[in-house]
Amino acid sequence: xxxxxxxxxxFAHKFVYFTVT
Numbered sequence: 001x002x003x004x005x006x007x008x009x010x011f012a013h014k015f016v017y018f019t020v021t
């Protein structure tokens with residue numbers, strides 16, 4: 001479960017990064 005949360009968090013960060021940039 002922790003891995004899943006970490007993966008989703010990483011994906012969210014990338015999505016936000018691309019949106020901001």
